Structure formats: C-alpha cells, structure tokens
Amino acid sequence: MEGGENSKTENPNWEEAMVKYENVMASGTKSMKRKAMIMLAHYSKRVPEHVLVTTIPILTQILGENIANDSFPDLLQETAAYCLKCIACRGDGALVNEMCGHGVTHSLIRLLPCAEGKMQKVLIKLLMVVVNFCSTSRIVVGANGGLEIIISLLNSCNNDVRLYLLEILSALALRREIRKELIRLGALHFIVEAVGVGNMVSRERACQSIGLLGVTREARRTLVELGVIPVLVELFRNGDNATKLVAGNTLGVVSAHGYVRQVAEARAIPLYAELLQGSDASGKEIAQDVFCILAVSEPNSVEIVGHMVRILREGDDEAKAAAADVIWDLSVYKHATSVVWASGMIPILVELLGHGSEEVKKSVSGAFSQLSYVGAGRMALAEAGAIPILNDMLHDDTEELKYNAVEALSNFHEDPLYHDTVSDVVDVPSFRNMQNRLVQIRNEHMTGSLRRMSVQQLISIASHV
Numbered sequence: 001m002e003g004g005e006n007s008k009t010e011n012p013n014w015e016e017a018m019v020k021y022e023n024v025m026a027s028g029t030k031s032m033k034r035k036a037m038i039m040l041a042h043y044s045k046r047v048p049e050h051v052l053v054t055t056i057p058i059l060t061q062i063l064g065e066n067i068a069n070d071s072f073p074d075l076l077q078e079t080a081a082y083c084l085k086c087i088a089c090r091g092d093g094a095l096v097n098e099m100c101g102h103g104v105t106h107s108l109i110r111l112l113p114c115a116e117g118k119m120q121k122v123l124i125k126l127l128m129v130v131v132n133f134c135s136t137s138r139i140v141v142g143a144n145g146g147l148e149i150i151i152s153l154l155n156s157c158n159n160d161v162r163l164y165l166l167e168i169l170s171a172l173a174l175r176r177e178i179r180k181e182l183i184r185l186g187a188l189h190f191i192v193e194a195v196g197v198g199n200m201v202s203r204e205r206a207c208q209s210i211g212l213l214g215v216t217r218e219a220r221r222t223l224v225e226l227g228v229i230p231v232l233v234e235l236f237r238n239g240d241n242a243t244k245l246v247a248g249n250t251l252g253v254v255s256a257h258g259y260v261r262q263v264a265e266a267r268a269i270p271l272y273a274e275l276l277q278g279s280d281a282s283g284k285e286i287a288q289d290v291f292c293i294l295a296v297s298e299p300n301s302v303e304i305v306g307h308m309v310r311i312l313r314e315g316d317d318e319a320k321a322a323a324a325d326v327i328w329d330l331s332v333y334k335h336a337t338s339v340v341w342a343s344g345m346i347p348i349l350v351e352l353l354g355h356g357s358e359e360v361k362k363s364v365s366g367a368f369s370q371l372s373y374v375g376a377g378r379m380a381l382a383e384a385g386a387i388p389i390l391n392d393m394l395h396d397d398t399e400e401l402k403y404n405a406v407e408a409l410s411n412f413h414e415d416p417l418y419h420d421t422v423s424d425v426v427d428v429p430s431f432r433n434m435q436n437r438l439v440q441i442r443n444e445h446m447t448g449s450l451r452r453m454s455v456q457q458l459i460s461i462a463s464h465v
Contacts, residue, residue, distance in 0.1 A: 037083045044086040060102040078119040085126040093133035105140040131171040166194040167202040173209035211250035233266040252290035273307035292329040317357040324363035331370035337377045350384040365404035372411035
C-alpha cells in the first residue's frame with residue numbers, strides 16, 4: 001500500500017498490496033498489525049470491493065478473539081473494529097453482509113458491555129452501520145440480548161454516542177419481536193426520542209415503528225403520554241417528502257384510535273392539507289383518509305373544510321379532485337352538511353361540476369350524491385343550481401357520473417319539496433333502469449357511494465411506506 005501511494009499511480013496493484021497485508025497480519029508484531037489495519041482503513045475508499053472482501057475474515061477474527069487473550073489486546077480489537085467500520089461504509093451493503101456472515105454482529109454484542117471510552121464508540125459506530133445495512137444482523141442482536149445492551153447504554157450515556165445508539169434502536173425496531181421487547185422493557189420513550197433526533201432515515205424508521213406500535217391500545221396510550229404526537233407533527237412539518245408520508249400516516253394511525261383532538265391541537269390539519277395538494281398519490285390518499293378520521297369532531301370539520309375551499313379555488317385539477325373526495329367522505333357525518341353550507345363551498349362545487357375536468361366532476365358528483373341524503377344538503381344544492389347540471393349528467397358518457405347523478409336525483413325525488421321538479425326526469429324508464437343497475441352494482445360490491453376508509457388500511461400503509 002505504501003508503494004502504491006509513493007509511486008502515485010492511478011491504478012496500484014491492490015492484489016499485491018493485499019498479499020503484503022496478509023503476511024503482516026499472519027506473522028507481524030502487534031504494532032505492525034495495527035499499523036497495517038490503520039493503513040487499510042485509510043485506503044478503504046479506494047481499494048476495489050472484491051479486494052476488500054479478502055480482508056474481512058482476518059479483521060473479524062481479530063475482533064472476535066477472547067477479550068482476555070494477551071495476544072490480541074483491546075487496542076488491536078479497537079483498530080480492527082475501526083477498519084471494519086470504514087469498509088462497511090463502502091457500496092450497497094454487500095460488504096456488511098459478508099461481515100455478518102463471519103460473525104461480526106455476535107462479536108460486537110459480546111464486546112460492547114465491557115468496552116469503554118474510544119473503543120466503545122468505535123464498536124457502537126460499527127454496529128450502527130451493520131444494523132443499518134443488514135437485516136439479518138437485527139435478528140442476531142434481538143436474539144442475543146443486544147437490545148438490552150443498547151437500552152442499558154442509553155440509560156447511562158448522554159454523550160455523542162447517544163445519537164448512534166438511537167439510530168441502532170430505530171433500525172432494530174423495524175422487527176416485530178424488538179417492538180414487543182421495547183414494550184416489555186418499558187423503553188418506548190427511547191423510540192419516541194429517536195423520532196425527534198438524528199438523520200432523516202433513522203427518524204423515519206423510528207416513525208414507521210411507532211405507526212406499527214400504535215396498533216395496540218396500551219402501546220398507543222403510552223406513546224401519547226410520552227409526547228409522541230408533537231414529535232410526529234414536527235417530523236411531518238420538517239421532513240423530506242418520503243418522511244412526510246410516513247409521519248402523516250403514523251399520525252393517522254394514532255388519531256384513528258381515540259386521539260383526534262390531540263392531533264388537531266398539534267396543528268396537523270394544515271400539514272395534511274399540504275400533503276393533499278402535493279404531487280404524490282400516496283400522500284393524497286393518506287391525507288384524505290386522515291381527514292375522514294379527524295372530521296368526526298365538528299371543530300376539526302370546520303378547519304378541514306376551510307382548507308378544502310381554498311384548494312377548490314386555487315389548486316390544480318388533481319388537488320381539486322382530492323378536495324372534493326374529502327367532502328365526499330366528510331358528508332357522512334351529521335354535522336358536515338351545515339359546515340359545508342356555511343363555508344360557501346357549494347357554489348364552487350356546482351361551478352366545478354359544470355366546467356371542471358372529468359376527474360373533478362367525478363369527485364364533485366360523488367360528494368353531491370352523498371350530500372343529497374340530507375334535507376339541508378338538498379336545499380343547498382338546489383339553491384346553488386345543481387339540479388339542472390345533474391340532469392345533464394344523465395347523458396354523459398362516463399358511467400360514474402351518470403350513476404352519481406341518478407343517486408342524487410333519486411334523493412331529490414323522494415323529497416316533497418323537489419319531487420315535482422325532478423319527476424319528469426326520474427319517472428322515465430331509462431332512469432328507472434339506471435336506478436336498478438345502481439342497486440345491483442352496490443349489492444355486488446357491498447359498498448355505498450361513500451369512499452369509506454378503514455383503520456386497517458392505514459395500518460397496511462404503515463407497513464409499506
């Protein structure tokens with residue numbers, strides 16, 4: 001290696017350098033071995049990966065030697081750990097998997113409890129890289145008491161290694177058995193802490209784990225008591241696009257189980273409105289579903305509808321369609337009709353039904369079909385001039401538009417106030433045929449016009465975002 005540097009060649013003979021390295025590691029003094037490992041660490045970014053692979057068995061053997069063996073004192077193991085960490089940071093994780101195959105995870109778990117100072121930090125940093133890249137290593141850590149070691153270290157340290165330990169924990173918590181152990185050990189406060197600090201990848205993983213933990217009542221209550229909601233909202237506000245999806249979905253899981261008020265009070269609704277206006281289809285779906293949950297509270301409905309009015313006025317076609325879908329969902333609540341009417345939204349929706357894009361018309365017509373089930377909704381729609389437009393929709397080429405119009409007009413027909421107004425349209429055979437077909441479609445699919453959201457859907461998204 002020294003020859004490669006002194007000659008300043010662009011392509012030194014790495015294979016030859018590795019032979020010299022192996023000879024030193026096999027028969028050199030402790031000082032020579034340590035110097036060789038330090039030099040290998042220095043060159044690890046330049047050495048081809050296929051060459052680095054040959055060094056891993058030697059390094060892992062040194063790391064795994066009995067800590068009391070005089071031939072391999074702590075300093076030599078510390079240097080081996082540092083060198084392995086430098087190598088592990090190369091590539092896409094293939095070298096880490098190679099290390100794990102040689103037992104590096106077991107060695108780290110064995111060494112960590114008795115390590116101190118610089119050596120402890122080196123071992124923790126290596127373990128962090130290992131569990132980040134290698135899912136198998138997480139199993140090894142969990143099955144060999146590694147979680148208890150990490151928690152013990154977190155309980156006793158406040159120095160710069162804490163962030164590394166929290167990153168390790170966030171990776172481990174992706175496994176179900178680890179999450180169960182966190183509950184058993186009363187250590188959920190650490191995963192909440194991990195959401196709030198560190199790099200975004202680590203925080204996102206911790207957030208995802210909380211979404212999965214939040215499925216159970218006891219864990220959910222504990223997490224809320226530990227202050228997880230404002231931490232999730234902060235991540236939702238400041239995370240990158242991918243992190244916003246995970247944070248938004250996790251908040252939805254938490255709110256769906258009895259914490260609607262707390263989520264709204266933490267100022268999450270404007271963040272979901274931003275997500276609804278974004279370009280990501282998954283983000284729109286998450287926002288729509290969580291709005292449906294939050295709107296169970298009338299004050300939340302007022303705030304949500306206010307944002308929908310703004311989007312219907314200012315958003316692009318995709319955002320307008322998504323906002324109309326939200327109104328469609330919210331219309332199932334008894335208080336929603338008065339909220340929608342008071343917001344001044346109905347004339348905007350009627351205008352969009354007449355002149356919007358096809359996707360916008362589908363969503364608006366669906367919202368109207370749902371609003372028409374309530375007398376106040378029918379009155380608001382009629383006063384805004386919706387009935388003639390619904391009549392025209394019966395001749396549209398798009399089946400969804402026609403059936404939404406049929407549903408709404410059928411509800412108007414059953415209302416004595418509007419019965420005569422729509423009788424000429426409703427009492428013709430073609431309309432009755434569409435009515436019958438609508439009933440048949442519903443029976444086949446066992447759904448109504450409402451875009452119903454289930455808690456299980458949110459939980460499913462939490463597992464895959």
